[in-house]
Every structure is written in C-alpha cells, then in structure tokens.
Amino acid sequence: MSLLQALVDTSQFLDDVNSLDKLKAILDPDILEQAFKRAGVATVRRRRLPLEAVMWSVVGMSLFRNETVWDIASRLDISLPGKNKLVAPSALVQGRQRLGYEAVQQTFQILAHRTFTTQAFEQWCGLNLLAVDGVVYRTHDNEINRHEFGCDSNNHGESSYPQVRMCSLMEVSSHLLLDSAFDGRHAGEMSLAQQLLPSVPSHSLTLFDRGYYSLGLLHSWQSVGEDTHWMIPARKDLQYEVKHTLGKNDAIVTLSTTPQARKKFSELPENLTARLTSYQVKGKTYRVLSSLIDPLRFPYDEVTEVYTQRWEIELGFREMKQGMHQSKHTLRSKKPDMVRQELWGLLLAYNLIRIAMIDATKDYDELSPTRLSFNLCMRQVIAFFMFTSVQSASKLPAHYEELLNTLRLFTLPDKIPDRHYPRVIRRKPKKYPYKRKCQSALN
Structure with a gap:
C-alpha cells in the first residue's frame, strides 16, 4: 500500500x-x-x-x-x-x-516487505537488482558498550570507540532497504549476510563485494528462493576448471568446495557450476563470477555492465551517515x-x-x-x-x-559520462617516527 x-x-x-x-x-x-x-x-x-x-x-x-x-x-x-x-x-x-x-x-521489516511486494521496481533481464554490503557505526565510549560490542585496540593498549557492524540488503534502483543485520565488531560480515537470507526475494540478482566470497554463502543464496542469482568479483587466486567456453572472455566453470565448507554448510555439494566473465575498462581487466549460466537469457554485453550498480548501496550508506546522521562521531544512545x-x-x-x-x-x-x-x-x-x-x-x-x-522538483542533473577521479592512496604509517636532520648537518 x-x-x-x-x-x-x-x-x-x-x-x-x-x-x-x-x-x-x-x-x-x-x-x-x-x-x-x-x-x-x-x-x-x-x-x-x-x-x-x-x-x-x-x-x-x-x-x-x-x-x-x-x-x-x-x-x-x-x-x-x-x-x-x-x-x-x-x-x-x-x-x-x-x-x-x-x-x-519488526516495524522496519514489515514495512520493507510490504513496500517491495506492492511496488514495481526497475528490472534487469527480468530480475530485481539487489546489493549487499557492510557499514560500521560507533557508539558512546563506556564500559557496557565495550563489553557488548567490542572495539579495536593497538599494541600500546589504546582502544577506539565501541563499534556496531551492520550488513544490509538494498534494492539498487530505489535505494530501498529490504533488511539489515548488525552485531558487535567481532561479528563477520559474511555471518551477518547469512541472516539476510530469509529476506531475499525470488527473481532477483544480488551483487556482492569481493569480501563476501564464500561458496557456502553463495550456494545458500542461490537456493533460498526461485530464480535467485548472485554476482561477485573473482579473486586473483581463484581455482577453477573450465567446463565449456561461451566466448573469448566468457566461460562456464566448475568450482570445488572444501571439506571445511561442506561441514559448515551441510547442503553444499562438492562442486558448484558458475560463470566466469572477463572484460576490460580503459585497459584494465576485470573478472566477475556469477550464477547466470544461461547465455541466451543473460548475454555477455549485459553481464559486463550490471556489476557497476553495486555502488548504489554505497550511496545509500552515505545518505544515512552523512545526510541523516550528519556525520556525527557516535550514535545518540548510551x-x-x-x-x-x-x-x-x-x-x-x-x-x-x-x-x-x-x-x-x-x-x-x-x-x-x-x-x-x-x-x-x-x-x-x-x-x-x-x-x-x-x-x-x-x-x-x-x-x-x-x-x-x-x-519531483529536486531532480539531480544528469550524470557526467566517463567521469573520472584519480585514486589517491594514503601513505602507510611507519612504526618509527621520521628522523629529523640536525641543524649542524644542514650547515
């Protein structure tokens, strides 16, 4: 409604x-x-x-x-x-x-489910586009929050603010949140992502960050509903066996699972079939792994362009942390x-x-x-x-x-095509301070 x-x-x-x-x-x-x-x-x-x-x-x-x-x-x-x-x-x-x-x-989850099932969203190849990613919030620095959520510390015994780790599932064409799970900083994002499985709708494609690579999680995601798919960047050290090729940069591959993974995920088979797609952007090669193994329904040109939509969830996090939260250092509650x-x-x-x-x-x-x-x-x-x-x-x-x-008056201007910002990498801090030259040496 x-x-x-x-x-x-x-x-x-x-x-x-x-x-x-x-x-x-x-x-x-x-x-x-x-x-x-x-x-x-x-x-x-x-x-x-x-x-x-x-x-x-x-x-x-x-x-x-x-x-x-x-x-x-x-x-x-x-x-x-x-x-x-x-x-x-x-x-x-x-x-x-x-x-x-x-x-x-419960109010958030009921409202999100009702909105998603009653509204019509943009689709890609007949699938709703979703994205999963994590974000961290800081809480007030007190003993009870430290004990409940945990915090980072260094070799000198100094600790940061207590942190809450959150993992969210978002519909990318509208930035509507479908569900979220959060816990202390000790919880991993992949374990939080598993808590989102009941909220994954059928006929959907979920875009994951590279850090979510787990064959057990991906298999569970693909099996949770009807026509549910996933896509994730391929690791550099990915071990696979080519089952058959679909094109020069497109192939159906077989991924072998480990005994440890099968012990953790009881329904995980010994081998998974996936699609490995490679493409180039400005001379740099990218590879994505997905469950979209039907080349007729999911053409190569479409597959190589869809993963860019994953960044929409980052914009949603920015809207919450900078827009609503106003970039405050910590949450209100104690x-x-x-x-x-x-x-x-x-x-x-x-x-x-x-x-x-x-x-x-x-x-x-x-x-x-x-x-x-x-x-x-x-x-x-x-x-x-x-x-x-x-x-x-x-x-x-x-x-x-x-x-x-x-x-409707607050329409943003059209995006600038091929907009590019060079990446700036911060210098890694050294363990020891830099030695200053003495005045006598300068003379």
Whole structure:
C-alpha cells in the first residue's frame, strides 16, 4: 500500500485528527499493530505516551539529529491530550525502554516487505537488482558498550570507540532497504549476510563485494528462493576448471568446495557450476563470477555492465551517515539495547523517506527515485511532518500530493559520462617516527 492510498483510506473514517493521527496515516497503523504483537509489547492500557508515539519519537531521533528526544516529542506533538501540554523527559526514557528494539525492528521489516511486494521496481533481464554490503557505526565510549560490542585496540593498549557492524540488503534502483543485520565488531560480515537470507526475494540478482566470497554463502543464496542469482568479483587466486567456453572472455566453470565448507554448510555439494566473465575498462581487466549460466537469457554485453550498480548501496550508506546522521562521531544512545533501537529507527526513517520518493516518481517513467536529491527530499518530508495542517483529515491526501509534487522538483542533473577521479592512496604509517636532520648537518 502506498502512502497516498493510506492517506485516502484514513480520510474516509477520520474527520478530525491530531498530529499523532497524521503520523499514523503515513505509517499504516496495521503495520504497527503487527510489529507490537510480534515483539510482545502490545498493550490495551492507554498512556499519555502510547507505543505509537514512542515509535515516532525513535524515528524522529534520526530526522531531527540535533534535537533532544524531549524536543522531538514536542515538535511532533505526539503525546495524547492531558493536563500539561508537554511530557516529562523521564517519561520518554521509560517509553523507549518499554518499547524495546524488537518492535522497531519488526516495524522496519514489515514495512520493507510490504513496500517491495506492492511496488514495481526497475528490472534487469527480468530480475530485481539487489546489493549487499557492510557499514560500521560507533557508539558512546563506556564500559557496557565495550563489553557488548567490542572495539579495536593497538599494541600500546589504546582502544577506539565501541563499534556496531551492520550488513544490509538494498534494492539498487530505489535505494530501498529490504533488511539489515548488525552485531558487535567481532561479528563477520559474511555471518551477518547469512541472516539476510530469509529476506531475499525470488527473481532477483544480488551483487556482492569481493569480501563476501564464500561458496557456502553463495550456494545458500542461490537456493533460498526461485530464480535467485548472485554476482561477485573473482579473486586473483581463484581455482577453477573450465567446463565449456561461451566466448573469448566468457566461460562456464566448475568450482570445488572444501571439506571445511561442506561441514559448515551441510547442503553444499562438492562442486558448484558458475560463470566466469572477463572484460576490460580503459585497459584494465576485470573478472566477475556469477550464477547466470544461461547465455541466451543473460548475454555477455549485459553481464559486463550490471556489476557497476553495486555502488548504489554505497550511496545509500552515505545518505544515512552523512545526510541523516550528519556525520556525527557516535550514535545518540548510551546503552546497548537503546543503541539497537536507535539503529532500527534510523533504518525505518530512511525507508519512510525513500517510500515518499518512490511514490513521487511512480507514474513518471523518465524519472527514477535515485535521481532525486535525498537531502532536499528529507527536509521536505520533515517539514510535512511538522507543519502540515491537521484540522481536517480529508485534506491530508491533497497535502501529500503537494509533497510529491515538491519532491519531483529536486531532480539531480544528469550524470557526467566517463567521469573520472584519480585514486589517491594514503601513505602507510611507519612504526618509527621520521628522523629529523640536525641543524649542524644542514650547515
């Protein structure tokens, strides 16, 4: 269900709403109800700050990065009417603890699944293009976060901030997040990627980074659904046997699995069949390994161009860390469960903005959601949350349609073809400091 349809349905039975009801119209109340039941936090008790209001305060933490949680609740006017207009800061802290992080996680996952299954996305050779990659967030430096998430340290005993490692699955044509998994820095990205397997849709091609090369993971990814494929850069030391050639730089190969891998992945066979494709860009040779073994359905020219779409997930991470998170050094929350809640709230807020951008470009074939400025769209969505009049619910669809018209004005200029920036490699630090020349030697 699109946001506009949710607003239209809401206007049929609401005549007068407050700010909380307006926010409920943006996020289907049925999604919140399902999430609360799955997380086991649903309650019939009516509080000044119901769970729906606390949920929006968690989302607002990412939309209003420089505001306190108490100010966010005041800005969104999410508390129910009472003797006092404002709620106590302690009530928000208790509300967040009562909500927990699993309810926010369930809300994010239900919304992502519903959006992906009800929207039409760009496809490549009949497949939805997905990408998997990892990112790291820093938390407040305290003992409980160090124990829960871990941190880096050097030979001198100096340690960095506690870190949370996250792995995400993204639809590249819209930057919509389908699912995420995160844990402490001790968790590897490949183990986190395995947690994303239940969210992999059928009829899809997932683009992996080079570091995700694991025949057990790739075989599980290919077997999780119907017509699910993968693509990954080939390692330099890749061991394979050519089964038959499809062209000069295209071949079907056989990959042998190790006993250790078969022990870890019980369904992994002794040999896997894959496609090894080589191509050149500006004189440099690249090789990609994929499960696209049908040369008629997946022609060579198409296969050599699709992997560049993997960089779209890097842009999505930049939008979250630099746009929404404003490049802050650490997350807001100071306790592990609240850190997890804040991260799920960040992902949920990001998807809400992305869904509005998808709705804005849905009926415009020449315009893609990724060609809209995320930062400008984010500011406009925030303004919609704060300043849209709620005197009559019947006007909400018109206000939302006006929002979509405004988002379409934030179209980015066309990409410059063959844009090139030379790569700059930082000098590796030396173990010992550089020796300075003495003044007498200079004379």
